[in-house]
Amino acid sequence: MNSSKSFVVAAIVLSGFMSSARAADIVVIGHPSAAALTKDQVSDVFLGKNPSLTVVDMSESLPIRADFYKQATGRDAAQVKAAWSRLVFSGKAQPPKEVADAAAMKKAIAADPKAIGYVEKSAVDGTVKVVSTLN
């Protein structure tokens, strides 16, 4: 009984540790001229509520995408898709442009002063600026 209890506790602690470790180092990036954003502003942008910035999204097949949205908006992929479909099918917004990897993301961000995206922290270089660390 006792040992099974401590196993459950250990499993919970471990899974919590693993999920935070896996998803810990994503940062929001913008053009080198972009201003910093608060976490609430990041959430608004990626849920389509701020038309003055252009979202660049990672391809749906990449695991970073779901991790990022969970951290940035508190929503899972399906909820984010539902939120965007509300905007797209009202003609109010275009679905975000998608890129296949961090290099393509940085290239798209560096080319457009209004673009905003996300990459793993380790992928950041001088072509883009970190506008939020999601903390």
Added chain:
Amino acid sequence: MKYVPMHPLAAAISLALCASAALAEPTYKLSGFGTLAAVHSDQDAADFTGSVFHPNGAGATRSTSTHPDSKLGVQLNATFNSQWSAVAQVISQYQYDASYRPQLEWGNLTYKPSDALSLRAGRIALPAYLMSDSRLVGYAHVWARPPQEVYGVLPLTSNDGVDATYRSQFGSAQNTVQVYYGTNKVNIPNGSTAEAKKSWGINDTVEVGSLTLRAAYTRLNEDLAIKSFDGLYAGMAFFGETDMLEKYDTHNMHTSALALGAQYDPGDWFVLSEIVDYRGASVLADSRAWYVAGGYRFGKFTPYAIHSRVKARIEDETNGGLMNGGINTVLYSITPTQKTTSVGMRYDVYKNTALKLQYDRLEAGSKSRGRLVAPTGTTAPSGLDANIVTLGVDFVF
């Protein structure tokens, strides 16, 4: 055969589109949405329908029907540059003549002189409600359909005209104000039509984090031509009830609606509510409608509940002599009193696909048939109720 005349604005847009297309290298994006749903009703005296534009549904005509909620929409976005874009959306759904012939739901040209201001011309969503813009997109919502008590008060979904939207930021709050003006004509089953000769409105939406608040005022100058009322008007004329003919004239009726909506959606759970106060004219009685909905998200599963009501404020006609009975029958048949309690589950089964199972307990008011429809050539008593089960799949692409 429904003929959708080409509005002068639509013609102007086509021209503008051609002109812009000649100037710029546009980017196109094709997307779509759809719902396939079966609805079962245990009420065999009247049908549960998807809207007033549906000639029949589930219940009396057939106990299980795919007509009320099924639809397919395809949308083409064209972006010419950062200021000019266009959108066309075509929807196939059940309509007045029992066909699924596709209709142009929206087709408009957008000009954005700045990030804050957006101007549109063409066929535009009629923005009476919190979810007006996406009321036909099942995937965007948790429910099987928007609560009919509220969304049925103003069933029109689009308008041919112009609108302007202005967005501003106050600290962490986003404010969006929209004004619009246009016209619309729709066919209703059994050879009837409704025409909004003038329709305009103003609405304001405030978004602060997870909270959305909206107020919308809609004003319509309508003509209504309902075939089955012809006999009533002939009777009024025959009995010399000229006061009644004037009182219940269905031309140029000035009606309005004030709708207030609120939504709080921090991610794991959500609540939303809307209330609409409708001021009718002639045969369209005043009414008030509201709903409250909420749900909790357990990963891919979202159980939810909705309660909605509409109450007609009908003053029985007593000055029409022999025509009183006929007039009151019409008044009660047009403006429903009804309440529905719903529970359901949304299951996000795949990345762009959701399954929904919803149970509705619908009760019409004692003197009303609610939104239940008696099949053509039959009558149904008032005060009916229905147990309705909907199983559907919603998708976007």
